[in-house]
Amino acid sequence: WKARHFHWEVGYVFWKPDCQEKVMIGINGQFPGPTIRAKAGDIIVVELKNSLPTEGVVIHWHGIRQMGTPWADGTASLSQCPIKPDEVFVYRFKVDKPGTYFYHGHYGMQRAAGLYGSLVVEVADGEKEPFHYDGELNLLLSDWYHQDIYTQMVGLSSVPFRWIGEPQTLLINGKGQYNCSLAAHVVAEQSACEITSSSQCAPVTFRVLPKKTYRLRIASTTSLASLNLAIANHKMVVVEADGNYVQPFAVDDVDVYSGESYSVLIQTDQDPSSNYWISVGVRGRQPKTQPALAILNYYPNAAEKLPTSVPPVTPVWNDYTHSKSFTYKILALQGTPRPPSSSHRLMSLLNTQNKLNGYTKWSINNVSLVLPPTPYLGSIKHRLANAFVTVKPPESFPVDYNVMKPPVNPNTTQSSGVYMLEFNSTVDVILQNANALSENISEIHPWHLHGHDFWVLGYGEGRFTKNDVKSFNLKNPPLRNTVVIFPYGWTAIRFVADNPGAWAFHCHIEPHLHMGMGVIFAEGVELVGRIPKEAMTCGLTGKKFMNPYP
Ligand code: C2O
Ligand code: CU
Secondary structure, eight states: OOEEEEEEEEEEEEEOTTSSOEEEEEETTBSSOOOEEEETTOEEEEEEEEOOSSOOBOEEEETOOOTTOGGGSOOBTTTBOOBOTTOEEEEEEEOOSOEEEEEEEOSTTGGGGTOEEEEEEEOOTTOOOSSOOSEEEEEEEEEEOSSOHHHHHHHHTSSSOOOOOSOSEEEETTBOOSSOBTTTTTSTTOOBOOOOTTSTTOOEEEEEOTTOEEEEEEEEOOSSOEEEEEETTBOEEEEEETTEEEEEEEESEEEEOTTOEEEEEEEOOSOTTSOEEEEEEEESSOOOSOOEEEEEEETTSOTTOOOSSOOOOOOOTTOHHHHHHHHHTOOBOTTSOOOOSSOSEEEEEEEEEEEETTEEEEEETTEEEOOOSSOHHHHHHTTOTTSSOOSOOOSOOOTTOOTTSOOSSOBOEEEOOOEEEOTTOEEEEEEEOOOOSSTTOOOOEEEEESSOOEEEEEEEESSOOGGGGGGOOOSSOOEESEEEEOTTEEEEEEEEOOSOEEEEEEESOHHHHHTTOEEEEEEOGGGOOOOOGGGGOSHHHHHHHOOSOO
16 A cells, blocks of 8 residues: 655636636645545545635545544544644545545535545555446546535525525536536537637536446535436446445446545447447426536547537436436345344434524434534544533434324424443444425435444335344445435435444535434544544544643
8 A cells, every 4th residue: 555645735727617717615726626536445644724715614525434544534523623724634544445535625515616636546456446437537526516615605694594505507627618508419408619629618528438348436515416428329337336345237328426436447348430329417406507528539530620419318307206216226235234123212304494483404304503603523532521512412203293294383492412422342234314394395315424334224105113123234335425305205224333433424415414314423532542633633522632831
């Protein structure tokens, strides 16, 4: 293995991700941030300098479990204090498992300002992937809003509530086209884009050789949108999900929710005289955003040679049968660790939209998450009193709660409480979806767990009942770090609390998390080694450990 060093400076940049100039948060003057490539077993060292003049920053390494390094998880209020302007924090952690990952800001809504990039971990030297490919293409998907994140945040926490709406543009590797289409010559009622190939919103092209196998690494760091990706004329075989191998299965299109990653294999076996569209569209919410397009460029055609066919059409946004059939096909590849056959604890987490003094919130068992000023990791380890609410958050919700209807009593409470998990215990979580505040609305929520992979034991419609336990898949459940709950449905997961630390488990939709849609797990914190002082410079840990007069 080797140590891979990076020097990064986070700062504002003028950028035109979709041809319109805005201020974004970039790294080393670029958007998206640099791609990290490493091999399994390597140590990543990122010296991160915060050059945002008036706000803190942290970076989370999404999908990396941080075994033994919980202070490097990059979550404000959990693993560390936000890095202050002009200060440097060193992230040092091991990437122990090959896979497709990414990184992003995890303070306020900074991810939505463009603070993200790819993190690819290849197999260690001498190891082999369980499938063959000749080349690799990397697609980091995101959505983009013209309104800045500060306006978005103020709107979300205002009375009356101001929703951020749908994104203006979908981006592939940080590039998209607003208000025009690359496919205007074949799609009616679209205006053509006038862009030069050197511009920041130039079409993304992927050069491939005919008659080869390619691995597409696909990850989504969208703020809101659930996505679907298809390639004209090409089938895809899904082989990896969230850094875990899956039983290969062939599809025409893949759904990708925020926080998820996939690898798919394609054969470049089509007519080589043509290029082909890669199209990414919106699912699960009525789309107001045009699909993003990229070009699969067969050598030796010119990269910019536009395909003459119509881009693949995204399945209808509310065709949940289609989404479910894709999601249910994801099963672990043989040889994947199996879950323990039973669990020590089962919690049911009801997802509801609620009201708190007129503010609109998301709640879990009627508790909306508020993050404390002192990071949990330090306050739990050093047993600091009054750092967060010590009332245990509820593990279930009333038996008579009707998940098919808006909440009868929409009033919610707020808390920074923690689910304390016994170290090495096996925990089952039932994520229960429900009707939101207005009738006949139940949304998709992709839930992401920090510090662990979990097994997805099953999905179901309506309210989860004890009987559903019998339907759990204990034979080949996929290991993942993000899983979706479908409208009015439930999803069951199991994990082993074997990673000492304090971990977030939350909806990966940025405005939902901001509105309280998450919980905190902590386990074995007394076993955590020495937390770097620089991670504890704020709140009560700051008072205790930072001597102002050295
Ligand atoms: Cu990618 Cu807590 O998030
Ligand atoms: Cu959500």
